[in-house]
Amino acid sequence: MPNALHHFVQARRENVRKKLFGNRLDGIIFSTMSNIRYLSGFTGSAGVFLLGAKDARLLVDGRYTAQAASEAAGIQVLQYQNQNQGIAEAVKALNLETVGFEAAAVSVAMHSDLRKKMKGVTLVPLGDELSGLRAVKDRREKALMKKAAAIASEAMARLAREMRPGWTERETALQLEWIARRAGAEQVSFETIVGSGEHGALPHAKPTNRRLRHGDFVVIDFGVKYRGYCSDETCTFTIGELTAAKKNAYRAVLRAHDEAIAFVRAGKTAADVDALVRSTLGEKYGRYFVHGTGHGVGLEVHEAPRLAPNSRDVLLAGMVVTVEPGIYYPGRWGIRIEDTVFVKENGCELLTGMSKKLIVIE
């Protein structure tokens, strides 16, 4: 009996063939590691996956031959010295004539080298057709993402109980990561953001030696990986009591967050979710919201779809997206509130688990 992963990756490959091959292609070269993992199960850091109409080949260098053979059950593994040469030989061996490639991932240099090495083969750039390849999650993926989110949320909850005024941003980030790793996280899904006081106004603040002090907002944006799948969640805590202006701002962001989550469901456009957040924030706060409302999450922490004003994406059941309104006053302070949700026909399901009510650290 095939193991669970084997079954799922096979279904994913069939799906790609059905949707993308048509009369147009007889193969696709995959060179992004997240797509390779998605379609083969291989978890290494370098390689190429060649999908033919009936057959497939996983190409790796000598570091990964043994690992690839054990992870990509049922797929023939080839070892290369020179990657592009390996691709050319495998394309020839499978008799492929018209082969797609990931236009957003293949560099100009790689493309030009492949053209030289594969005379007679037509290379077809694939763009938008591929961008949503992993956007709709299968049952296995949803379960892994729930687990990743649970590990991270439980770590955040424990951190909220332990942390104290006087900790540095760096200590805070490290403690949070330590708790999550002990609980089974493989690694963080992105560099942990801890932005206190004026650092909170930098949406991607790196933790520093600044100490948390009375009156601060502390923006903590944290995610972990579990079997390759990412979580993503942001809490903004406060150190001690707040001014009325800060309380009002927090309430405004929380309202934008809550209304967007109530709105999300299959069939809504990503741009409409974003527009709702902006209108809920209103003129007073909206102009300090300097990024998009959210993004897909999966094997990568940022993937399709994109929830932003100019996005053309439409939400589908099975997508996993973040909803993360924020406001940022340069040089002063910032707030962001983020959850990751699983899109359903009639609404959405929270994967992340922290309450977003304001938590006061004392």
Add this chain to the structure above:
Amino acid sequence: MPNALHHFVQARRENVRKKLFGNRLDGIIFSTMSNIRYLSGFTGSAGVFLLGAKDARLLVDGRYTAQAASEAAGIQVLQYQNQNQGIAEAVKALNLETVGFEAAAVSVAMHSDLRKKMKGVTLVPLGDELSGLRAVKDRREKALMKKAAAIASEAMARLAREMRPGWTERETALQLEWIARRAGAEQVSFETIVGSGEHGALPHAKPTNRRLRHGDFVVIDFGVKYRGYCSDETCTFTIGELTAAKKNAYRAVLRAHDEAIAFVRAGKTAADVDALVRSTLGEKYGRYFVHGTGHGVGLEVHEAPRLAPNSRDVLLAGMVVTVEPGIYYPGRWGIRIEDTVFVKENGCELLTGMSKKLIVIE
């Protein structure tokens, strides 16, 4: 008085202009984050750096406007909604006509979009000219890399004292990372490898719940980042006493490592260093050495030069490279011994600090 970083990034930009512009280019679009950081000081995760003959522009999205302005002192920061549109406008504003780009980093999709948006501008793919851009380190970089290596080596030394048979690979990796982070490491420079027993035969083993047991080799490949700069070092410990065959194998790898380090100096070719390792390992062990001898290290953990059989690189004073012979018996066990060295005119200087004599964990 300009701050230290400001001074260095300016010198690096001048160097790029002198070496690459000539009569041929009047600008270069940099889109890899490590090159952008190297030339501007900006540490964010997204952006573009446009270097003109006299002027430069740093292009970022709204998340990074404030951070970019503070980090890239003296460089005008522009905020974009659409990255390629932002590039096109900046190229026009600077009156650039012939502009180079990173052929190994710019995707086929980005290139085709830029061509549409920049009619009349000649885009020149830059390949090998750029690959060694950051290979020779300046004084500031060397100091930061020494610090990164010292943090990691001291953490490895403490781990060697603390670890015990019965620990899992995951616990071992986590403890090592925890020690290093407490000592000032920003993050790991790559996913920590802990491969015990048969897992040691996978050069890039991910830590599992396998417990360290008597007679195991444990390959630990670990690095941290300090102010963006990476360290990279591998120790192979043994759990309890070894068989004579394993002792002999360890001695063979150590000899290959020592002889290569004694050989490294400015003027030697990377291929010759690799050939020396292979000949020292000899026929008995050499065919189980499944990867190259080493690679450059800097803002990225793998960068130019490349120490491998088919490399054309020549070592120059100021390069920082790893020397990491290993042998791998699939399904049984593996050994790797790795140091990172700074290349000098008359030899090289170790940056990593762990003794590579066999350490027995009991």
